[in-house]
Amino acid sequence: MNRPNYLSSEKIHLFIQQALQEDVGDGDHSTLGSIPSHRKGKAQLLIKEPGILAGLELAQMIFLQYDPELKVELILSDGQEVQAGDIGLRVEGSAASILTTERLVLNCMQRMSGIATKTHQLNQLIKHTKAKLMDTRKTTPNFRLMEKWAVWIGGGLNHRFALYDMVMLKDNHIDFAGGIPAAIQQTKSSLKSKGLNLKIEVETRTLDEVQQVLEVGGVDFIMLDNMDYATMRKAVEMVAGKYPLEASGGITEENLKDVAECGVDFISVGALTHQVKSLDISLKAF
CATH class of the missing domain: 3.90.1170.20 (Quinolinate phosphoribosyl transferase, N-terminal domain)
Structure with missing residues (x-):
């Protein structure tokens, strides 16, 4: 199979x-x-x-x-x-x-x-949009393999499997690194020194941070974290298709459709695996 x-x-x-x-x-x-x-x-x-x-x-x-x-x-x-x-x-x-x-x-x-x-049910809510539903790393220890398999069976997409197969620079990484430019540049330098070819995603919390990512460049995805609909739509306009956009944070069955209609490419939902x-x-x- x-x-x-x-x-x-x-x-x-x-x-x-x-x-x-x-x-x-x-x-x-x-x-x-x-x-x-x-x-x-x-x-x-x-x-x-x-x-x-x-x-x-x-x-x-x-x-x-x-x-x-x-x-x-x-x-x-x-x-x-x-x-x-x-x-x-x-x-x-x-x-x-x-x-x-x-x-x-x-x-x-x-x-x-x-x-x-649950994956199938949520997919039905956004099938009229281009947005694709994804899982997260919010899984049960030692059962992630099967939980992500289940998301896939239900018609969802699997985000990175673990910490080793993709770079995701989240808010704490950015804050500890000294900001978005430093986090991206240091990550790219580290990957190059290790001979690793991994996708890089950067989490953004504001339109200013989205702009910073656009100015630095060299990434593969931009995450829009906990943004309201108006801000999210503005971010979609700013990025203008240069990078795929993932909406994340606070996504529920009630607001999923509205988020998808903002024009993002992916929506990650931790509840697929931790509230089922x-x-x-x-x-x-x-």
Whole structure:
């Protein structure tokens, strides 16, 4: 299946390995104590509320990494719109293996589906504009890989994955560096000395700061942070397409449409990953 470029099989395998170690440890003693090792079983993933499904491919990988003898049938697909009562997948094989992996599968799929659902919902509000919805680094430690995957499945764009793959000069960087010109010039010098070719984005809080970035130049994106609509529209006029513009800070479902209509290219929304209700999904024997 097509995946974002940061999602290698090795990284997914490592995530599953660590998650199983966290949850299973030296053994699932509830299952080991009550279920004969030879017992076979079947279970199906039951969707219990409407939304956008995410994590099916991951669920299959979890089942098979824990027990390659399991048979997993994907009935639906990641990114598919679902309703209560839909069946996402069926798994068959060792009853003990199904029981031990059940919670990890559900934890991942419920959260990923909640994120994909919210991303899809917000995208619908701005589809009449050129603005693209993006995530942020406001993610759950050790679960970023899956949360950003869920945004992607829901139709959003992934911003930088982490601190190492893009430069973002935010307000504190600028203040500590001694201002926008110093922050940009020192960053470019540092990247050159290290042989790094990374995109540079600069956060601006005022029209004066936007003008400073335009005068210094040599960046790839300008962020408009917590600006009101009038200021944002003026910034769009000032930049005049020289750099892509990202609106950020204080973006809510209520004001997203108005922000998009200001003419920005991207809108980053931290709430996609840190204020999301998980989708209700269960795994039931049949």
